Amino acid sequence: MAAGAWRKGLICLRLCFLSPPCRALSTSSRVLAGSRWRLRHGLPRSGNEYGPLTDLPDWSYADGRPGVLSTGQIRRRQERKELAQRLMELIGEVDFAVANHERRLKAVDDKRENIIRQKLKRKGGELENTSMTKDRS
Numbered sequence: 001m002a003a004g005a006w007r008k009g010l011i012c013l014r015l016c017f018l019s020p021p022c023r024a025l026s027t028s029s030r031v032l033a034g035s036r037w038r039l040r041h042g043l044p045r046s047g048n049e050y051g052p053l054t055d056l057p058d059w060s061y062a063d064g065r066p067g068v069l070s071t072g073q074i075r076r077r078q079e080r081k082e083l084a085q086r087l088m089e090l091i092g093e094v095d096f097a098v099a100n101h102e103r104r105l106k107a108v109d110d111k112r113e114n115i116i117r118q119k120l121k122r123k124g125g126e127l128e129n130t131s132m133t134k135d136r137s
Helices: 002-018 028-040 071-119 125-136
Strands: none
Touching: none
């Protein structure tokens, strides 16, 4: 009997270590549900990424002057400035590529027209037709 109880206790001990009881609550699905809804409605992923509460100064002077920006606000402004500069560079590259493509297409068309113009020249057939119509009249 003692050996049976010992085995039963060992099995119970193994089961407890292999599958500990789950007492933790998972809140990740609740957090993600809100972000999915906000993204579907065109809002930021979380409520504090951008907007007046994030971008505007926290306080202002009594005479109306804006207060000092926080380090996070300064960092976000710098990141947005760098992003805007990068976007302007990329837009310039796209404009250059479009203009270059149009120029190349025009050069190909001009070359094709030049070849056709040089290749298909009448060599006197027009003179024969005009002389024949004059003789008939």
